[in-house]
Amino acid sequence: MPHTRNRNPSPIPEVTWDTGLKEMNETWKGAIACLGVAIFFVMTIGIIYWQVVDQPNKNWILKGSFSGLIWERRTHSLIIQTLTEEKTFVEIDVGNFPDMEYPFVKNLCSLNKTEFCYTWDAIADLKISFESEYPSESECYSIIWTPLHCKVDLKDCFSMNNVSWYGGAGVQAQNWPINNDNVELQPFVVSNLRNNPSGYGSVLERYFLGSSGVALLIAQDIPVHISIQHKKSICLQTPPNKELMPLQYTVCVSRNMKTVHQEVESQLLQQPRALPNTNILRLPFWKMLANVDSAAKVERELRIFFSRLKRHDLGEGVISIDEHSTLLISDMDHDSFFGRKKHIAREIWDLPFVKLLNISITLSPYTSVDTSQFQSLLQEGKENIWLSSQRDAYQAPLLTKWKGKFSVKLNITNHIAVSWFLDRVNKCQEKLGMEYITLEGGEGNLFTEHGLNAPKILVGDEYIGLLAALASRIGKSSIMTAGTRSSHLPVFVRMTPLESDWSYSGLKGIIPSVLHYSLLGYNFFIPDAVGGSLSNEFVTDEELFIRWLEIVTFLPVISFRTPPWVCGEDMVLNLTRTYITKHREFVVPLIIKYADEWASMGTPIFRPLWWISPDDPTTYTIDDEFLIGNELLVAPVTERGAVQRNIYFPGSEYQWIDTSNARVFDGGTQVDSYPVALEEVAVFRRLDF
Numbered sequence: 001m002p003h004t005r006n007r008n009p010s011p012i013p014e015v016t017w018d019t020g021l022k023e024m025n026e027t028w029k030g031a032i033a034c035l036g037v038a039i040f041f042v043m044t045i046g047i048i049y050w051q052v053v054d055q056p057n058k059n060w061i062l063k064g065s066f067s068g069l070i071w072e073r074r075t076h077s078l079i080i081q082t083l084t085e086e087k088t089f090v091e092i093d094v095g096n097f098p099d100m101e102y103p104f105v106k107n108l109c110s111l112n113k114t115e116f117c118y119t120w121d122a123i124a125d126l127k128i129s130f131e132s133e134y135p136s137e138s139e140c141y142s143i144i145w146t147p148l149h150c151k152v153d154l155k156d157c158f159s160m161n162n163v164s165w166y167g168g169a170g171v172q173a174q175n176w177p178i179n180n181d182n183v184e185l186q187p188f189v190v191s192n193l194r195n196n197p198s199g200y201g202s203v204l205e206r207y208f209l210g211s212s213g214v215a216l217l218i219a220q221d222i223p224v225h226i227s228i229q230h231k232k233s234i235c236l237q238t239p240p241n242k243e244l245m246p247l248q249y250t251v252c253v254s255r256n257m258k259t260v261h262q263e264v265e266s267q268l269l270q271q272p273r274a275l276p277n278t279n280i281l282r283l284p285f286w287k288m289l290a291n292v293d294s295a296a297k298v299e300r301e302l303r304i305f306f307s308r309l310k311r312h313d314l315g316e317g318v319i320s321i322d323e324h325s326t327l328l329i330s331d332m333d334h335d336s337f338f339g340r341k342k343h344i345a346r347e348i349w350d351l352p353f354v355k356l357l358n359i360s361i362t363l364s365p366y367t368s369v370d371t372s373q374f375q376s377l378l379q380e381g382k383e384n385i386w387l388s389s390q391r392d393a394y395q396a397p398l399l400t401k402w403k404g405k406f407s408v409k410l411n412i413t414n415h416i417a418v419s420w421f422l423d424r425v426n427k428c429q430e431k432l433g434m435e436y437i438t439l440e441g442g443e444g445n446l447f448t449e450h451g452l453n454a455p456k457i458l459v460g461d462e463y464i465g466l467l468a469a470l471a472s473r474i475g476k477s478s479i480m481t482a483g484t485r486s487s488h489l490p491v492f493v494r495m496t497p498l499e500s501d502w503s504y505s506g507l508k509g510i511i512p513s514v515l516h517y518s519l520l521g522y523n524f525f526i527p528d529a530v531g532g533s534l535s536n537e538f539v540t541d542e543e544l545f546i547r548w549l550e551i552v553t554f555l556p557v558i559s560f561r562t563p564p565w566v567c568g569e570d571m572v573l574n575l576t577r578t579y580i581t582k583h584r585e586f587v588v589p590l591i592i593k594y595a596d597e598w599a600s601m602g603t604p605i606f607r608p609l610w611w612i613s614p615d616d617p618t619t620y621t622i623d624d625e626f627l628i629g630n631e632l633l634v635a636p637v638t639e640r641g642a643v644q645r646n647i648y649f650p651g652s653e654y655q656w657i658d659t660s661n662a663r664v665f666d667g668g669t670q671v672d673s674y675p676v677a678l679e680e681v682a683v684f685r686r687l688d689f
Contacts, residue, residue, distance in 0.1 A: 057072060057073055057074050058070045058071070058072055058073075058079070059071045059073065061078075061107075061116045061128060062114070062115075062116055062128060062130050062141065063083060064083075064130060064139040065136075065139065066082060066083060066139065067080055067081065067082055067083065067089065067139045067253050068080070068081060068082075068083050069116075069128060069141055072091075075091075075093070076093065076094050077091050077092060077093050077094060078091075078092040078094060078143075079091050079092070080141065080214070080251060080253055087212070088162075088212065089210075089212050089213055089214045089251075089253040090158060090159070090163065090210060090212065090214040090216075090251060090253070091158075091159040091161065092156050092157070092158055092159075092251075093156065093157040093158075093159065093233065094156060095155035095156065095157060095235075109127070114129060114130040114132065115127065115128065115129050115130070116128040116129075120148075122148055122149065123147075123148060123152055124145050124146060124147050124148055124152055124154060125145070125146045125148065126143075126144070126145055126146075127143075127144045127146075128141055128142065128143050128144075129141070129142040131250065133267075137254050137255065137259055137263060138252050138253065138254040138259070138260055138263045138264065139252065139253055139254075140250050140251065140252040140253075140264075141250065141251050141252075142248075142249075142250045143156075143248070143249055143250070143251065144246055144247070144248045145246060145247040145248075146244065146246045147238070147244050147245070147246070148244075149244075150241070150242050150243070150244060153237060153238060153240075154237065154238045154245075154246070154247040155235060155236065155237040155238075155247075156235070156236050156237075156247065156249075157229075157233040157234065157235040157236075158208070158210075158216060158233055158234045158235075158236075159232075159233050160179050160231055160232055160233055160234070162212070163210045163211055163212045163214070164177035164179060164210065164211040164620040164621060165177050165178050165179055165208055165209070165210050165211075165234060166178060166208070166209045166210075166515075166516070166519055166608075167205065167207050167208045167209045167516070167519055167520060168188075168200075168204070168205070168207070168208050168226070168228075168234070169188065169190070169200035169201065169203070169204035169205075170193075170200070170201055170202055170203050170204065170496055170513060170516055170517075171183060171193075171199075171200065171201075172193050172197045172198070172496070172505055173503065173504040173505040173509055174496075174504060174509045174512040174513045174516060175504060175512055175623065176511070176512035176515050176516065176608070176621075176623040177211070177620065177621060178228060178234075179230075179231050180230065180231065181228045181230065182228060182229065182230040183198070183200070183226075183227055183228040184198065184227055185225050185226070185227035185235065185237060186199065186200070186225060186226070186227070187223065187224075187225055187239065187460070188200060188204070188206070188218075188224050188225060188226040189204070189445070189460045189461040190202060190203075190204045190442075190443050190461040190464055190482045190483075190484050191443055191444065192443040192444060193496050193497070194497065194534075200226075201443060201482060201496065202443070202481060202482040202483070202493070202494075202495070202496045203482065203483045203484070203493060203516070203517050203520055203522050204461070204482075204483075204484045205484060205485070205487075205520045205521075206218035206219070206220060206224075207264075207268070207520065208234060209257055209260070209261050209519065210257060211257050211610070211617070211620045212253075212257070213253055213254050213255055213256045213257050213259065213260050214251060214252070214253050214257070214260065215251070215252045215253075215257075215260045215261060215264045216234075216249060216250075216251055217249060217250045217251075217252070217264065217268070218236065218248075218249045219248035219249060220485070221459075222245065222246060222247075222248055223238075223239050223241070223245065223459065223460060224236055224237070224238065224239070224247070225237045225238070225239050236249065252264050256614035256615055257610070257614055258610070258611060258614040259614070261519075262602070262603075265521075265602050266602060269487070269488055269521070269602065271488045272488065273487075273488045273521075273598065273599045273600075273602065274472075274476075274488065274489065274490040274599070275476075275490055275524075275595055275596075275599050276476045276477065276478075276490040276491055276492055276524050277435075277475070277476040277477040277490075278588075278591075278592055278595065279477075280318075280436065280477055280492065280557065281556050281557060281588045281591060281592070282584050282588055283316060283317050283318050283358065283557075284314075284315075284317040284318070284557070284558045284559065284560060284580055284583075285317065285318045285320050285360065285526065285557060285558070285559035285560065286305070286309065286317050286318065286319050286320065286559075286560050286563070287320045287529055287533070287559065287560060287561040288301060288302065288305050288319050288320065288321050288325075289561070290321070290322075290325055292325070292328070293328075294328060295328045295329045295331065298321070298325045298328050298329045299329065299354055301325075302319060302321075302354060302357060302359075305319060306319065306357060308563065308565065312564070312565055312573060313577060314564075314576065314577065314580065315577075315580060315581075316358065317358065318358045318359070318360050318436055319357060319358065319359050319360070320359075320360040320362070320436075320438070320559075321359060321360070321361060321362065322362050323362040323363060323364055323403070323440070324403075326361040326362050326363060326428075329354060329432065330361070330427075330428040330431060330432060331431070354432060354433075356433075358434075358435070358436075359432060359434045359436070360434065360436035360437065360438060360479070361428065361432065361434055361436070361437050361438070362437070362438045362440060363424075363425065363428075363437060363438070363439055363440075364402065364439065364440050364441035365409050365410035365412065365421070365439075365441055365442070365467065366400075366402040366403075366407040366408070366409055366410075366441055367386070367407060367408050367410075368402070368405045368406070368407050369399065369405075369406045369407060369408060370405070370406070374408065378397075382416075383395050383396075383397050384411060384414055384416070384417070385410065385411055385414065385416065385417040385420060386398070386408035386409060386410060386411055386417070387408070387409045387410070387411050387446050387447070387458075388411070389447075389450065389452055398446045398447070398449075398450055398452075400444075400446055400449060402441065409441075409446055412463060412466045412467060412470065413455070413457050413458065413466070418470060421470070422470075422473065422474070425437065425474055435475070435477050436477045436478075436479065437471075437474060437475070437477070437478055437479065438478075438479040438480075438481070438494065439467060439470070439471050439474075439478060439479070439480055439481070440480075440481040441481075442463055442464040442467040442468075442480065442481065442482050443461070443464065443481070443482050444463075445458070445459075445460065445461065445463065461482075461484055464480075464482050464483065464484050464486070465484055465485045465486050467480070468480050468483060468486035468489050468491055469486070469489065471489070471491045472489045472490055472491050476490040476491070477492075478491045478492070479491065479492040479493070479494055479526060480492070480493050480494065481493070481494050483522050487520060487521030487522050488521070491524075492524050492525060492526055492556075492557075493517070493522050493524070493525045493526070494525070494526045494528075495513055495517070495525050495526060495527050495528050496513065496528065497528050497532070497533045497534045498510070498528045498532040498533070498534060499532050499534050499535070500531050500532035500534070500535045500537075500539050500541070500544065501532070501544070502544065502638070502639070502640045506532055506544075507532075507544060507547060507548055507551070507638055508623075508624070508638050510527065510528075510548070510551050510552070511551065511623060511624055511625070511626055511636075511638070512623050513527075514527075514555060514606050514626060515606065515607075515608050515623075515626060517606075518604040518605060518606040518607070519604055519608075521602065521604075523556075523595070523598050523604060523605040523606065524556055524595075525555075525556060525557075526556065526557045526559055527551075527552045527555050527556075527557065527558075527559065528559070529559045529560055529561035529562070530545060530548045530549050530552060530558070530559070530560050530561070530562065531544060531545045531548050531561070531562045532548075533561045538561075538562040538563075538566050539562040539567075540566075540567070542567050542569060542571075542572055543640065543641070543678065544640075545562065545564070545567060545572060546572065546575055546678060546679065547636065547637055547638070547678075549575065549576065549579050550579065550636050550637075550680075550681040551634075551636045551638075551681075553579040553582055553583045553587060553681070554583075554587050554628065554632075554634045554636075554681075554683075555587075555606070556591060558579070558580060558583055564576040571679070575679055587628075590628050590629065590631070590632060591605060591628065593629070594628065594629040597629070605628065605629065606626055606627070606628060607626065607627040607628075607629070607630070608622070608626065608627070609622050609625055609626075609627065609633075609648065609650040610650070611627060611630070612627065612630055612650040612651040612654070612667075613650040613651050613652070613667075613668070616650065616652075616668070618648060618670075619648070619650050622648055624636070624638045624645075625647070625648065627650075630686065630689075631685060631686055631689045632683065632684070632685055632686075633649065633650075633656055633683070633684040633685075633686075634681065634682075634683055635647045635674075635676075635681075635682040635683075635684070636681050636682070637676050637681070637682075642676075643675065643676060643677055643678060644673045644674055644675050644676060645673075645674060645676055645682070646670060646671065646672045646673065646674070647665075647670065647671050647674045647682060647684075648669075648670045649665050649666065649667045649668065649669055649670070649671070649684070650667055650668070651667035651668065651686075652666075652667050652668030653667060654667040654686050654687070654688065655667060655686070655687040655688075656684040656685070656686055656687065657684060657685055657686075657687055658682070658683070658684055659683045659684065659685055660680065660683070664687065665684070
């Protein structure tokens with residue numbers, strides 16, 4: 001029988017095969033996992049490279065014909081540049097938003113090529129629009145940030161890097177440009193700088209101008225806080241508010257700042273400009289200080305003061321009296337309603353003599369609560385004449401302190417109240433025969449002071465604009481102590497009081513203030529009194545008095561608080577007479593000549609040197625020279641003890657001639673250590689005029 005062999009169909013035990021297969025599968029799984037990690041790692045590196053290296057830092061958002069708006073993702077800034085990227089107009093730091101390592105990824109307004117929209121989840125919406133209605137030489141971008149909840153603080157800062165900024169608001173120590181200012185974040189409204197020296201005032205517009213050819217226009221009807229960080233930035237921020245308050249502004253650019261200013265200014269002011277009474281320019285103003293308690297004593301002080309002016313041969317002028325004296329001589333109810341003294345016989349005073357004088361009176365929208373006038377109106381149920389708050393069914397007048405007394409403030413939005421105030425002024429004018437009136441006290445917001453929401457028409461510093469409109473109704477010889485949105489009205493604005501020293505809070509601040517007022521459209525201003533008026537004492541520094549007098553001689557009005565005879569030197573009196581005559585015969589005709597140009601075109605009367613040379617960086621920071629028109633260059637001495645100074649002549653295509661010695665100088669050059677004696681001021685006329 002054949003030998004049969006035992007067969008083993010599975011030489012590898014079953015259990016051994018299964019184990020090996022499993023081990024093999026685990027190996028492949030590990031390899032695949034490692035490969036996945038490697039791929040993920042490579043992709044991550046690629047994405048990071050795309051975001052950080054390969055992706056451009058700048059992303060164009062909108063483009064005009066010569067400029068464009070860029071998002072700079074590393075600095076989180078909006079930048080406006082020329083399309084060739086040769087020139088940067090402005091850099092805007094977008095603050096208070098999370099860091100973004102990626103650019104704007106999607107334009108939600110992509111169907112409209114002139115708009116860009118973007119949303120940060122639960123933070124804010126951004127809308128940027130290219131404005132096409134502005135002149136062809138300028139391009140404007142409207143920017144609106146809208147918060148999506150009430151805890152969002154919107155804040156944008158405009159860099160001062162390589163840009164000199166001008167405009168905005170006056171400050172106690174005025175600089176030109178404002179890069180050297182340092183103002184903490186606060187509401188951008190006019191305040192009384194006597195009471196709030198670190199605030200904004202007394203002329204304010206929501207307009208800033210940059211030397212790179214950029215203009216910033218902030219929305220008028222939306223509250224905003226502004227800070228100025230020394231040589232760093234101008235920051236706009238929404239105020240703390242339960243409402244979803246937007247941050248809204250427009251940025252315009254052009255080839256230089258003169259061009260953008262002229263074109264934007266023509267769009268800003270839609271109302272015609274009206275000239276005030278220019279006869280006021282020919283007369284010096286003399287502030288009479290009188291601490292008296294009756295009309296007869298005011299009349300006596302006026303008689304004495306007038307006699308001294310006449311004795312010292314100081315010519316015709318306007319004697320300015322304060323509100324206290326005004327109320328006394330106008331026979332308005334000035335005595336206290338409570339505890340008023342009873343006079344057996346009324347003091348007699350010479351009203352005809354007072355009517356012969358050229359007097360400027362002072363009034364305010366305030367009424368003291370301890371006067372019979374207030375009491376009688378209250379009893380007649382006319383409490384709505386004053387600013388009030390609604391308490392149940394009763395209007396309660398808002399109380400405040402005015403010159404140390406509890407007072408109420410005229411409700412300037414009430415036609416009956418305005419008519420009542422105008423009637424008081426008319427009676428005063430008829431009685432005294434006066435032409436000039438100063439309205440003070442427009443600053444401040446009583447509703448904010450009491451923690452109340454103001455009516456929309458009185459939000460912020462709207463009261464000042466309404467008071468200026470009221471002043472223009474009184475006459476073209478009215479004087480305001482503050483201005484905002486009122487440069488077109490035929491009224492004068494009194495400049496901020498200054499210290500009696502050589503600092504930017506004193507004499508050095510005059511020319512920067514002049515340029516600031518004029519740039520914002522307030523060309524008809526009354527400078528602070530010669531020597532400064534913040535001090536309660538007369539100025540005794542003869543050099544300060546003379547150098548101050550020399551500057552204001554070339555401004556619209558010369559005003560005095562310190563009479564020149566108190567200095568004790570004949571030289572001071574003689575120079576005062578000389579410069580009053582020079583102002584009347586030489587300066588005033590020049591101002592009137594350029595006043596017509598301002599009225600028709602909005603061109604400033606008093607101009608910075610860059611007005612002639614807008615592309616000359618040297619002119620951007622000169623704060624101790626100014627132009628009257630394009631014709632006259634004034635270079636006063638502003639350093640104590642100096643009898644010489646450096647003078648820069650603008651305009652390389654022009655020549656300038658010294659009006660005192662006929663020396664001629666080329667424009668675009670600087671002359672060092674030019675002699676200017678104490679009794680002189682350096683003045684040059686352009687040769688082609």
